[in-house]
Amino acid sequence: MATAADQASDRLSFGPFNLVASERLLTKDGVPIGLGARAFDILIVLSTSPNEIISKKDLISRVWPDVTVEEGSLRFHMTSLRKALGDGKDGARYITTLAGRGYCFVAHVSRGSSAPEAPAAVANFPYANLPGRLSRIVGRDDDVQKLSADLTASRFVTIVGAGGVGKTTVAIAVAHHLMEAFAGSVLFVDLGMLIDPKLASTAVASMLGQSIQSDDATPGLIAFLKGRRILLVLDTCEHLVETVAPLAAGIIEAASQVHILATSREALRVEGEHVYRLEPLACPPVGVELTAAAVQQFPATQLFVERAIASGARLDFSDAEAFIIADICRKLDGVTLAIELAARRIESHGLQQTASLLDQRLARLWHGSRTAPARQQTLQATLDWSYGLLSEQERVVLRRLAVFVGHFTLDAALDVVTSAPLDRSIVFGAIESLVAKSMVATRPIGAMMRYRLLDTTRAYALDISLDPADAADLAMRHVSYYRRWLEQTGNEWETLTTGVERAPFFAGLNNVRAALEWCFGENGNVSIGIELTAAAAPVFLAMSLLIESQRWSERGLLALDDSRRGGREEMQLTAGLGVSLMFTRGNSDRVHAALSRSLEIAQDCSDALHSAAMLGMLQLFHLRGGDYRLALRCAEHSSMIASKLDNIRLKTMAHSLLGISRHLAGDLNGARVELEAALESESSSAAGRVAYFGFDHLSLAGASLATTLWLLGYSEQASARALKAVNDAERMSHPISLVIALTAITVLLWTDELDAAEQHLDSFISRAETQYFGPYVDVGRGLQAELAIRRGDVAAGVETLKNCLEKLHAAHYERFAARFSIMLARGYAATGRFMEGINLIEEIIPFVEAKGGIPYTPELLRLKGSILLKMPKPRIKEAETCFKQSLDLSRKHGSRVWELRAATDLAALWADQGRVKDARGLLLPVFEKFTEGVNADLCAAQHLLTRLG
Structure with a gap:
């Protein structure tokens, strides 16, 4: 991005602070101040326009030019900036807030030349040779701040990391950050140019202008450094560890004002050393749908885009391109050098082709900057350099470790890599050394340390025959x-x-x-x-x-x-x-x-355990196919076996499946007993939530219990149970269990919580599509169509629902056939297609009777009766018969909801016929059974009772 630093290259002074925008350096009385990247950008924007009001919108657009952020982010970083400046303490005031207008930098600002004057001490240190700092270092601001603080406090820090991760770049940035604190006395020594380990002290001494008159320059070097305050940067120490380590230790012990910042692929392991492991740049996670805006928040992808554009590439950075870029950065493990080399290829090869070439050895030969050291000209050269530092045993172990994909444990490595020539102790020592040399990465996962080769290192090792x-x-x-x-x-x-x-x-x-x-x-x-x-x-x-x-x-x-x-x-x-x-x-x-x-x-x-489990799966098969009688037989057989086994998981599954079978067979009270028994196991430490044969049966039990409670007339309990089922499944992060739990959102449609239902439906369909759960996608679309019908978009809802029913029939998934038929018939009636609605109901009722009675039958009969009354020539007798049949079945099943609806319709019919007393005598006892909830059905019944007096 075009940062605020691009707008100001001058040196600014205000109060005790000096700001060098081009160096991204803020000091107070010569001491560097730690400041986050965004807070620094805010400071630059405000201080370069003192006494000017800058609106929040303008400030956000200049600090976050390519990203959409909320005002909360601005307030957070503004608070951090004010804290760093001590704004408001002891009467100091730098930034003021103007309500409704923005911010203003109110301190007096003095401007100096773009290059700060060299302190007087620099004249006494003519050997300063620090390379120029990159104008923008992506994703390393926190590292630079932490390293600066560590180096100031402990005097001796080694930056350790894999080849190409950016150790040298960060070390140079830290040295620039501390330049003023050391009054310009900074010496940079590139040890990568040396081959002979004996020349390490000689190289440092010669760069300090010392005359070398013996084979060992260390004593003279230490004598020169005593009493001097110098920052000594020793870059690329890994191949000279045996001589650099004692040299650094000797300097730290004898020269109390010298600070050493070293870079190496392994720690020097001497007294006083503090190791700072530089991790690769953060990449977007795998398996998460990310937008282009979200991808740009990760340092690895930011670096890739910046380097690609700088090399002449044109990127639209759409969501599709962002996906490819994120994948490239993950393949390269966030290694800075690898990302920069790949980004340079975009201009010539394009994004897709570059991604394809990463899987070929050719990518390791891509050239980078001409000014880079030879070992960093190509990824191949970097890997060759690292491999050349290994012993023969370490090389053999590295090649064998390449058999592992991703993370592996130490036990796995010892078992797999050990063979006749290499016993376990040799392998153990080699792995320990490879970790120290940053050839093998470590990461704790759970309670155990895991190991892995970076993908580029693994590909290199696999090429070794x-x-x-x-x-x-x-x-x-x-x-x-x-x-x-x-x-x-x-x-x-x-x-x-x-x-x-x-x-x-x-x-x-x-x-x-x-x-x-x-x-x-x-x-x-x-x-x-x-x-x-x-x-x-x-x-x-x-x-x-x-x-x-x-x-x-x-x-x-x-x-x-x-x-x-x-x-x-x-x-x-x-x-x-x-x-x-x-x-x-x-x-x-x-x-x-x-x-x-x-x-x-x-x-x-x-095998009784597996038999019971397979009977459970067959029960689910028949359940989905709409054959509820066969499903109930399988559930009962499975439950019988489970009752004889001491296995809490199997018993939970048996209760769950038996409960849903009884629910769909019309035994709602029996279903509630079984489902609550299944859910009681959730609090048992012996059971907990388990994914048994593909899914968590407690998710199924929770969703089924929510529907059962609603049909029994407990709408508030049903809604709470539905949301709990979804939330519990969300915490599991288990796709099948979550999709099953999300079927509980059907209750939210019944309780008229349409906005909540819509939100969960979007999640339901998205997850079903991502996981290729075919039938569930059509279930979700059908529920969306039901939502549309309930909101008044009847025509579109009817067509979608018809299409979904056809697909579900083709997949032999009949679990929602009755429910969707009810909504489709209701849609037909709303659009005047009365006979189509009646024909549909008359088709589905025999199917239900043939496969096993279900609790939707009363509602099918009631709906048929209401449609018969709406026809141009009402068929009153037939409608009354339907209402009475619906009432009888509702009472048999224990479904108070369907009973209330049928009683309300029949009472309304009787009232229209002048049978007011009969109507009130029918409806009032049913209405009084309800003890909770306020919904459309209760309101309709209450309104009718009021009319009946």
Whole structure:
């Protein structure tokens, strides 16, 4: 961005402060003041226009020219700036706020030349040679501030980081920041130019103008530095560590006013050293939908865009381009040099082609700045430099570590990398050394430290050829380790209820994927691949990775030979295939066959646990298909098995599925008992929330209980339960469970909370589309159509609803058939298409009766009666019969809501016939059953009762 610094290059003075905009340096009485980037920009804008009122809008546009921000951000950074200046303390006043108008810098400002006068001490230090600072360093302002403070306090700091991460650039920026504090006495020593370690002290001494008269220049150098206040920058120490370390330690001990800032790929490890690890630039996270504006907030992408434009590229920076740029920066791990090299290619190759070239070795040969040191001319040269510093054992271990994808644990590395020539102690020591040399990155995930090779380092290591036999042996150890890991952690996956808990497991799952690819690849081992796939199938389900579950389950089943059929491997693979297909593509014969086969094998193997689980999945299959009688049988069978087993998760699932079956069979009170029993387990420490065979059954129970409570007449409890189900599932960060919980928003439509329903519907559809949950997308669209009809946009709602019903029928997903038919018939009636509405109801009622009674039947009958009364020639007798049938079924099911609606319509009909007493006697007892909530149904009944007297 064109920062405020571009608008002012002069040196400004106000009070005890000096501001050098071009250096982004603010000092107070010669001491640097730490200030955030945005606060610094605000100061520059205000101080360069003293006594002028600058509106908030104008200030925001100049400080954040390419980003839309709220006034709250301005207020936050303004507070930080005022605190740094001491504004308002001891009578000092720098910035004033004019209500409704903006801000004004009110202190007296003096302007000096763009180059600050050299302090007198500089004349006594003619060796100052600090390279020029970059005009803008992206994403490192906080690092510069922290390093400046650390160096001032501790005197000796080493910036440690991977090659190309920007250690030298940051060190130079820190030295410029502290230039005035050291009165210009700053010496920069580039040790990267040296090959002979013995010349380290000689190089420093010669740059200080010392005469070298012995092989060891250290004593004379230390004698010269004593009593002098100097900042000594020792750049690129990693290849001279053995000599630079004692030299730095000796200077720090003997020369009390000398401060040392070193850069190295590993710490010097001497007394007094403070290590500052410079991390790569932050990149946009994976798996999050980001807009162009959001992507520009990350330092890695900011750097990429700035360097690309500076090289002549034209970027629109649309959301589509932002996605590609974010992906490029992630592939390059936020490494500054790699990002700059890639950005330079945009002008010649374009964005998409550059992204494609990153996957090829060619990208490592791209040239950067001509003025950069040779080791930083290309990414290949940087990696060659790093690799050349390793011992032979470290090189072997690095190459073997490249078998891991992403993060891995120390246990995994020791198991996989260790072999006959390399025992565990050698591997352990080599990994420790590679971490120290910034060739292997570390990061705590959960309670355990994780390790990984940066993608560029891993690609470099993979290019180093291995003997084919050694490569195969390494891959087999990798596969074997992760097969054991899946088997050992199998029971834990279902209990991971938050994204934080899943993070360590996802790291391991990356390696499972790589192992599967090798097993079924050209030179892989299919036999162990089948074992790995069977172990991975339930894990993919637990993590909502349905497409992967389907893909690898199919692959494993195709590879099974006759000798392995009928065992646990086929049982797990058919379960994985059936469940994943059901959620992504809907019901089909293939799904039923897979689930039935898994159940058959479980019964043959006397595996009661898996039998009960598969009966639960078959219950869900029939439930989605609209065959509620079969669903109830499966639920009852599963519940019977679960009651004999000491497994709280299975019992929770059984209560949940039995509850929803009874709900859809019309037994609302029985459903409530089962669903509340399932949800009681949530407070049990032995159970908690688990994703059992693909989803959290408490999410299903919560959504079903919300609907049940509404039908029973408890609208406030229903609304609260619906929102709780959604919020609990949100905290789990589990896609299938969340989509299932979001079906509870149907209650919000019934309770006329239309705005809240619309908000959740958008989330529902977005998640269903992202996760490829096919039928749920159409459910969401259907609910949106219902919302449109309720808001009066009937014509559009009817057409959308018809389309959704057709798609759901095609996917054999009939769970919402009755509900959507009710709304569609209501839409037909509202637009005068009475016979279409009646025909639709008469079609759906026999379907319901054939598959099993459901609690929507009373409403279908009531709606039919109301349509019959609205026809040009009202069919009063038929309508009255429909209302009476609706009342009888409502009372049988326990549905007070449908009972109230039917009683209100029938009472209104009787009142029109002069049967006022009968009408009041019918409606009043039903109305008085309601103890909570205010909604359209209660208002309509109350209005009628008032009219009836």
